[in-house]
Amino acid sequence: MSQFFTDAVQFLPILISGLGVTIAVTLAALVISVVLGLVWALMGISKNPVLRGISRVVINTVRGIPIIVQLFYVYFVLPELGVQLDAFVAGAIGLGIAYSVYQAENFRAGFSSVDPMLIEAAQALGMSERKIMLRVIMPLAVRVTLPPFGNTSVMLLKDSSIASTITVAELTRAGQLLAVSTFQNMSVYTLIALLYLAMSLPLTYLVGRLERRFARK
Amino acid sequence: MISLKNVSKSFGDTQVLKDISFEIQRGEVVCLIGPSGSGKSTILRCINGLERHDGGEISVDGAPVTDKSLPAIRGKVAMVFQRFNLFPHRTAQENVAEGPIHVAGRPVAEAMAEAKTLLERVGLADKCEAYPAKLSGGQQQRVGIARALAMKPQAILFDEPTSALDPERVGEVLKVMRALADEGMTMVIVTHEIGFAREVADRVLFMDGGRIVESGPAREVLTAPKVERTRVFLDRVLNPL
Numbered sequence A: 001m002s003q004f005f006t007d008a009v010q011f012l013p014i015l016i017s018g019l020g021v022t023i024a025v026t027l028a029a030l031v032i033s034v035v036l037g038l039v040w041a042l043m044g045i046s047k048n049p050v051l052r053g054i055s056r057v058v059i060n061t062v063r064g065i066p067i068i069v070q071l072f073y074v075y076f077v078l079p080e081l082g083v084q085l086d087a088f089v090a091g092a093i094g095l096g097i098a099y100s101v102y103q104a105e106n107f108r109a110g111f112s113s114v115d116p117m118l119i120e121a122a123q124a125l126g127m128s129e130r131k132i133m134l135r136v137i138m139p140l141a142v143r144v145t146l147p148p149f150g151n152t153s154v155m156l157l158k159d160s161s162i163a164s165t166i167t168v169a170e171l172t173r174a175g176q177l178l179a180v181s182t183f184q185n186m187s188v189y190t191l192i193a194l195l196y197l198a199m200s201l202p203l204t205y206l207v208g209r210l211e212r213r214f215a216r217k
Numbered sequence B: 001m002i003s004l005k006n007v008s009k010s011f012g013d014t015q016v017l018k019d020i021s022f023e024i025q026r027g028e029v030v031c032l033i034g035p036s037g038s039g040k041s042t043i044l045r046c047i048n049g050l051e052r053h054d055g056g057e058i059s060v061d062g063a064p065v066t067d068k069s070l071p072a073i074r075g076k077v078a079m080v081f082q083r084f085n086l087f088p089h090r091t092a093q094e095n096v097a098e099g100p101i102h103v104a105g106r107p108v109a110e111a112m113a114e115a116k117t118l119l120e121r122v123g124l125a126d127k128c129e130a131y132p133a134k135l136s137g138g139q140q141q142r143v144g145i146a147r148a149l150a151m152k153p154q155a156i157l158f159d160e161p162t163s164a165l166d167p168e169r170v171g172e173v174l175k176v177m178r179a180l181a182d183e184g185m186t187m188v189i190v191t192h193e194i195g196f197a198r199e200v201a202d203r204v205l206f207m208d209g210g211r212i213v214e215s216g217p218a219r220e221v222l223t224a225p226k227v228e229r230t231r232v233f234l235d236r237v238l239n240p241l
Ligand SMILES: Nc1ncnc2c1ncn2[C@@H]1O[C@H](COP(=O)(O)OP(=O)(O)OP(=O)(O)O)[C@@H](O)[C@H]1O
Pocket: B011, B016, B034, B035, B036, B037, B038, B039, B040, B041, B042, B043
């Protein structure tokens, strides 16, 4: 035990800088996944059958490929096609694309939870399509979307460790390097696990609170 | 003010409106009655463009109802729904002010003050801050009527405004509607409240199978219908046992 604490004091600064990268790559991937996810979801509920088809194909394709393969693709294959990406950027883009299909599903569930009769009420008031989206659909969809969105974000945070495989110096990779050089597997991986928990547990708690808050209204 | 000429409408293979023609004058109160599925709601929905009619012509204030004219038409013709359709994430007052602020572009403070006045007018002065979920059906429907009035419409379409209410809540909504009629509002009301129609409506249209089978002054049609189909329907509504 005392070994663990001396290791902790020694390793934590290195691991925490990895943690910073983990948070950065997670946030970047989150933004990408939300933007793309909204695009897929909006295409999926559009009146245009071609857009709906594209959305379905994209979602099924991305969902059917392991995330690690998608990251390898962005990092190792794109350069052969002339697109050279820095590991961090490749990680954020790869994770963002992979997670966009889960976000799309969250958004779709939110949109389809909105009672069509409310949309008709807004139309009858003479509201424009854009206003209906902003003032009726979005605020109501958010209540349904936010809890699964929170869960998806926690999963993304954990899956950001996959970026270690393409040399992004995030928490897991920083830990791996440390473990290899110090042989303190127990201390290092326990610390890594605790650091992930330190982020995911509060997030999960927050999601639960949001869920209860929306259920009450 | 509202005119339909030879209007027809089909959903897929089933024609639900067949050659419908009638006119509604400014200030007139017209009740639309008839059995379920006869096309009453569809007529209202075609007038304010929630459904597109596929034959004939509908015009409001002389302007034909088309995609391009819809915003203008909806500014003139408001709608009250059977299931109220209030925005659940907004208070009663916000529901009423939504159209004036976000469609008509009125200043927020002004629109909110007016919304309050309208809620007072339908007897809900103390419910401004209440969310729809906290209101009874009758209260929600009165908010629905205030929301329609807030757009300063020239006519209001009511689609079975009291059908979703507990019996003891029906009266409070009908009272508000009667007051509107007395003030000269143009109203088209789909309803099964025969007593209300007899007292308040100027005219009644009886529909069956997508057609207007009988029409005339409310008292005449409802007390001495000329058409057998109308008589059978009224008898069934008035004497359910
Ligand atoms: N969106 C739709 N798609 C297909 N059929 C529809 C649609 N809306 C209405 N219908 C059909 O059109 C016919 C007329 O419907 P409408 O709602 O106008 O009747 P209604 O007279 O209002 O009846 P109710 O008293 O039950 O409200 C019905 O047979 C109904 O099933």
